[in-house]
Amino acid sequence: xxxxxxxxxxxxxxxxxxxxxxxxxxxxxxxxxxxxxxxxxxxxxxxxxxxxxxxxxxxxxxxxxxxxxxxxxxxxxxxxxxxxxxxxxxxxxxxxxxxxxxxxxxxxxxxxxxxxxxxxxxxxxxxxxxxxxxxxxxxxxxxxxxxxxxxxxxxxxxxxxxxxxxxxxxxxxxxxxxxxxxxxxxxxxxxxxxxxxxxxxxxxxxxxxxxxxxxxxxxxxxxxxxxxxxxxxxxxxxxxxxxxxxxxxxxxxxxxxxxxxxxxxxxxxxxxxxxxxxxxxxxxxxxxxxxxxxxxxxxxxxxxxxxxxxxxxxxxxxxxxxxxxxxxxxxxxxxxxxxxxxxxxxxxxxxxxxxxxxxxxxxxxxxxxxxxxxxxxxxxxxxxxxxx
Amino acid sequence: xxxxxxxxxxxxxxxxxxxxxxxxxxxxxxxxxxxxxxxxxxxxxxxxxxxxxxxxxxxxxxxxxxxxxxxxxxxxxxxxxxxxxxxxxxxxxxxxxxxxxxxxxxxxxxxxxxxxxxxxxxxxxxxxxxxxxxxxxxxxxxxxxxxxxxxxxxxxxxxxxxxxxxxxxxxxxxxxxxxxxxxxxxxxxxxxxxxxxxxxxxxxxxxxxxxxxxxxxxxxxxxxxxxxxxxxxxxxxxxxxxxxxxxxxxxxxxxxxxxxxxxxxxxxxxxxxxxxxxxxxxxxxxxxxxxxxxxxxxxxxxxxxxxxxxxxxxxxxxxxxxxxxxxxxxxxxxxxxxxxxxxxxxxxxxxxxxxxxxxxxxxxxxxxxxxxxxxxxxxxxxxxxxxx
Numbered sequence: 001x002x003x004x005x006x007x008x009x010x011x012x013x014x015x016x017x018x019x020x021x022x023x024x025x026x027x028x029x030x031x032x033x034x035x036x037x038x039x040x041x042x043x044x045x046x047x048x049x050x051x052x053x054x055x056x057x058x059x060x061x062x063x064x065x066x067x068x069x070x071x072x073x074x075x076x077x078x079x080x081x082x083x084x085x086x087x088x089x090x091x092x093x094x095x096x097x098x099x100x101x102x103x104x105x106x107x108x109x110x111x112x113x114x115x116x117x118x119x120x121x122x123x124x125x126x127x128x129x130x131x132x133x134x135x136x137x138x139x140x141x142x143x144x145x146x147x148x149x150x151x152x153x154x155x156x157x158x159x160x161x162x163x164x165x166x167x168x169x170x171x172x173x174x175x176x177x178x179x180x181x182x183x184x185x186x187x188x189x190x191x192x193x194x195x196x197x198x199x200x201x202x203x204x205x206x207x208x209x210x211x212x213x214x215x216x217x218x219x220x221x222x223x224x225x226x227x228x229x230x231x232x233x234x235x236x237x238x239x240x241x242x243x244x245x246x247x248x249x250x251x252x253x254x255x256x257x258x259x260x261x262x263x264x265x266x267x268x269x270x271x272x273x274x275x276x277x278x279x280x281x282x283x284x285x286x287x288x289x290x291x292x293x294x295x296x297x298x299x300x301x302x303x304x305x306x307x308x309x310x311x312x313x314x315x316x317x318x319x320x321x322x323x324x325x326x327x328x329x330x331x332x333x334x335x336x337x338x339x340x341x342x343x344x345x346x347x348x349x350x351x352x353x354x355x356x357x358x359x360x361x362x363x364x365x366x367x368x369x370x371x372x373x374x375x376x377x378x379x380x381x382x383x384x385x386x387x388x
Numbered sequence: 389x390x391x392x393x394x395x396x397x398x399x400x401x402x403x404x405x406x407x408x409x410x411x412x413x414x415x416x417x418x419x420x421x422x423x424x425x426x427x428x429x430x431x432x433x434x435x436x437x438x439x440x441x442x443x444x445x446x447x448x449x450x451x452x453x454x455x456x457x458x459x460x461x462x463x464x465x466x467x468x469x470x471x472x473x474x475x476x477x478x479x480x481x482x483x484x485x486x487x488x489x490x491x492x493x494x495x496x497x498x499x500x501x502x503x504x505x506x507x508x509x510x511x512x513x514x515x516x517x518x519x520x521x522x523x524x525x526x527x528x529x530x531x532x533x534x535x536x537x538x539x540x541x542x543x544x545x546x547x548x549x550x551x552x553x554x555x556x557x558x559x560x561x562x563x564x565x566x567x568x569x570x571x572x573x574x575x576x577x578x579x580x581x582x583x584x585x586x587x588x589x590x591x592x593x594x595x596x597x598x599x600x601x602x603x604x605x606x607x608x609x610x611x612x613x614x615x616x617x618x619x620x621x622x623x624x625x626x627x628x629x630x631x632x633x634x635x636x637x638x639x640x641x642x643x644x645x646x647x648x649x650x651x652x653x654x655x656x657x658x659x660x661x662x663x664x665x666x667x668x669x670x671x672x673x674x675x676x677x678x679x680x681x682x683x684x685x686x687x688x689x690x691x692x693x694x695x696x697x698x699x700x701x702x703x704x705x706x707x708x709x710x711x712x713x714x715x716x717x718x719x720x721x722x723x724x725x726x727x728x729x730x731x732x733x734x735x736x737x738x739x740x741x742x743x744x745x746x747x748x749x750x751x752x753x754x755x756x757x758x759x760x761x762x763x764x765x766x767x768x769x770x771x772x773x774x775x776x
Contacts, residue, residue, distance in 0.1 A: 041731065045738040047723070070706065070731040077707050078727070086723045318458065319465050335435070335474045339466070343429065343458040350433040350741055 004144070004203040004230055006262045006283075010376040016254055016281030019375045022231075022262050024090040024144035025200035026082065029057045031262065032278045032371060034269055034364045035092060035286035040065045041085045043361070044291055045354040048087040054330065054358055055365030058090040058144070060286040063137050064099035067127070068120050072140050080142025092286070093143035095134040095176070097207070097235070098266065101152035111151065113168065131175035139183045139202060147233055147266075148176035150207035155240030162211035169209045169235075170223050177227060180204045203230035205264055211236060212245050214252050221256035231262040234282075238267040243276070250280035257281075271300065271308050271367070275384040278371055290364050294356035297345045300363040301325045304386055312338060312356065313345045330362035392532070392591040392618055394650040394671075398764040404642055404669030407763045410619075410650050412478040412532035413588035414470065417445045419650065420666045420759060422657055422752045423480060423674035428453045429473045431749070432679055433742040436475040442718065442746055443753030446478040446532070448674040451525050452487035455515070456508050460528050468530025480674070481531035483522040483564070485595070485623070486654065489540035499539065501556065519563035527571045527590060535621055535654075536564035538595035543628030550599035557597040557623075558611050565615060568592045591618035593652055599624060600633050602640050609644035619650040622670075626655040631664070638668035645669075659688065659696050659755070663772040666759055678752050682744035685733045688751040689713045692774055700726060700744065701733045718750035 003023070010019040022029040036043050036051070037060045043051050051059060061081060066072065070084075078084040081091055100109055100116045109118040115130030134149040149172045153165040183202075206229035210216030224232055234253055237246050246268065257263060262283045269287025277285055290300075297313035302325055310317075312324065323333035324341065332341070332355040344352035374383040391411070398407040410417040424431050424439070425448045431439050439447060449469060454460065458472075466472040469479055488497055488504045497506040503518030519537040526534040537560045541553040571590075594617035598604030612620055622641055625634050634656065645651060650671045657675025665673055678688075685701035690713055698705075700712065711721035712729065720729070720743040732740035762771040 040735045040737055041728075042737040042739050045742075047739065047742075049723075065735075069735050070727065074707050074727055074731070078709060078725070084725075084728055084731075086728070319462050321466060335437075337466070337472075339458065339462055340429075340472055340474070343462070343472075347428045347453075347457050349428055349430040350738060351430050351435065353738055354433075354742075355435075 004201045012375045012380050014381055015279035017278050017375045017380055019372045020283060026090045026144050029090055031283040032368055033284045034368050035060050035284050036291055036361055037286055037288045045357050050358060054362040058092055061091055061093050063093045064096040066141060067137055068122055072137055076140050090144040092145040093138045093141050094147045095149040096129045097150040097152050131172040132179045135176055135179035146202055146204045148173045148206050150209060150235055153209050153211045153236045159213055162213055162216055166209045166216050166220050173206050205229055205231040205233040207233045207235040208253055209236045212241055217249055217252045221253040225257050232257050233264040233266050235266045247276050254281040290360045291357050294360040295353045299324050299356050299359050302327055306388060312342050317342045324359050328363060330359050332359040392589045400763045400768050402769055403667035405666050405763045405768055407760045414478045414532050417478055419671040420756055421672045422756050423448050423672050424679055424749055425674055425676045433745050438746060442750040446480055449479055449481050451481045452484040454529055455525055456510055460525055464528055478532040480533040481526045481529050482535045483537040484517045485538040485540050519560040520567040523564055523567035534590055534592045536561045536594045538597060538623055541597050541599045541624045547601055550601055550604055554597045554604050554608050561594050561615060593617055593619040593621040595621045595623040596641055597624045600629055605637055605640045609641040613645055620645050621652040621654050623654045635664050642669040678748045679745050682748040683741045687712050687744050687747050690715055694776060700730050705730045712747050716751060718747050720747040
């Protein structure tokens with residue numbers, strides 16, 4: 001059975017940053033790594049070939065969305081997500097916890113200790129997510145890295161509510177790990193015998209919650225670390241707290257985490273966050289913003305003045321024969337001008353969204369490559385200074 | 389100055405079909421050829437690389453759209469459409485005549501003998517298209533094949549109205565040819581000196597009109613043939629007449645046309661039309677339907693029962709692990725299943741439109757390749773029988 005392994009190759013002396021590699025059954029991820037989001041089994045507008053050639057080694061798929069559409073039966077028929085969507089590299093899935101959190105705002109959801117009952121955002125049908133079912137579904141998806149089912153705590157709640165939510169996350173972490181272990185052994189589960197899709201290891205990350213409270217975050221970090229997951233995800237960030245609060249959370253949590261395990265930050269990844277989260281010791285992080293912004297025409301450029309974003313839809317680029325970024329080597333910058341891309345956005349041509357997405361993903365991956373090099377060289381803070 | 393040349397390589401003995409090649413300054417087009425439409429300087433959702441790898445050798449761009457957005461000044465700055473959009477193969481542009489016809493229905497347009505005054509469908513601004521300006525704009529676009537400015541006759545008009553419209557087309561054909569000739573010599577025109585963008589020949593096709601009336605179509609065919617254009621386009625079809633009427637028009641017109649000139653059919657190209665128009669002696673034909681249908685999930689399949697279209701959005705394909713078409717060698721069929729493509733359509737992922745477009749364009753180009761082979765082999769009618 002192909003295994004899951006994390007190795008640290010370099011550690012920065014001035015920060016908690018580290019360079020490493022995560023080996024999964026579907027390939028290696030050089031860390032720190034940006035993880036684009038392919039919510040519905042598609043990194044919007046890109047083919048798997050383009051995902052790869054933009055430097056991406058792993059991306060994120062949402063179990064909640066897969067469960068509703070196309071449905072797990074379809075995925076099962078294909079023998080997993082990799083074959084369903086034609087991607088042979090590593091995939092990370094979440095547990096549905098975050099979608100439940102998002103839906104929570106809209107009264108479509110009822111949380112009990114057993115799990116979460118919710119109504120589909122597509123057709124209103126009723127469904128139940130439990131730690132056990134979330135593990136079963138991720139097993140069926142066959143992703144390389146699974147996330148434990150957690151109760152994502154909203155921003156701005158009281159300490160008491162944050163504790164209740166965190167404790168539920170911990171109970172669900174125990175149940176998630178037990179369920180995952182059963183699948184590894186191929187035991188009967190749910191309504192039928194669930195066998196491993198293929199003979200490969202499917203890793204499980206536990207989730208640290210605790211909102212913006214130092215004592216809770218530390219308690220959660222200890223609890224989850226103690227459980228000996230394959231890796232650790234930090235959740236309940238990017239839910240409304242300030243960037244300062246996010247850094248505080250990482251500062252409280254990271255020193256407690258076992259150094260030898262990979263750490264994922266859920267839902268963060270704008271250019272200005274990246275240096276902070278890498279310096280705080282995170283290894284991977286997923287975020288929809290770089291791809292979402294691309295589809296709005298907001299593209300990244302190399303800069304030393306702190307303005308790394310350009311709105312390509314602005315009139316001033318209408319006759320600009322230069323590429324989006326003059327040193328970028330992405331497919332878009334090697335073939336197309338700002339003027340042409342602006343034209344495509346202006347007349348709403350589908351190609352616009354793709355060209356901008358290819359650029360933003362390549363650009364971030366390229367920045368991460370520079371960051372890995374800088375950590376190895378001991379020049380991370382210099383690189384950060386240059387950018388921020 | 390690189391020239392324009394048409395050679396006939398094979399002629400079918402049982403029909404008027406012929407295999408040939410059109411040499412243009414930007415490359416060779418094997419005929420009969422399907423010409424996809426890239427209305428706004430983009431074959432919707434495809435990069436130029438994908439246009440090429442789907443077997444396309446030339447595509448169509450609408451001068452009217454380019455004139456309004458991005459505007460001719462932008463194109464001029466790039467030295468023409470090829471460089472603006474990153475395509476180094478042949479391009480054919482129209483004169484704006486057909487768009488004027490479409491707008492005619494919406495009272496945005498006033499036709500006089502001088503030309504056509506219309507309001508932009510974007511912002512309502514007023515513009516004048518004349519044979520001279522239509523030629524100047526196509527010259528600036530730098531397409532390999534230009535179309536003379538014509539008055540596209542609506543379907544269902546009286547013989548008298550069709551004659552008036554045809555005669556206007558003829559007067560405009562004379563003015564188009566004179567204007568084009570001036571640009572070839574680099575003479576001063578309009579408000580400034582217009583020089584050839586590069587030292588290459590830009591061919592001009594005259595347009596045959598005459599609605600569904602035999603005498604008018606024949607008169608128009610004679611008039612336009614006599615004018616010695618580089619090629620001949622047949623216009624005013626696919627405007628509402630039946631498929632039988634279209635075939636009649638071709639049967640009247642084609643025998644009059646000089647055999648040694650390439651013939652283009654404007655706006656026709658569904659699978660069932662293709663055999664008819666090829667057999668009637670057409671060399672190239674453009675149509676938006678194969679790409680438009682793709683974006684609606686209607687994709688082509690090889691078949692012998694006359695049903696060459698499949699609606700991939702239908703529930704029955706939800707778990708179908710086969711490619712769209714089992715013998716198709718397009719990128720889409722080589723990488724993705726019907727189930728995955730249906731999923732993408734169902735959840736409205738941008739990738740859906742591209743994968744279906746790649747397939748439909750490749751499929752038609754592949755059919756045309758079979759048709760060229762069948763003409764050379766003398767088996768065109770057998771191939772047609774197999775399909776229809």
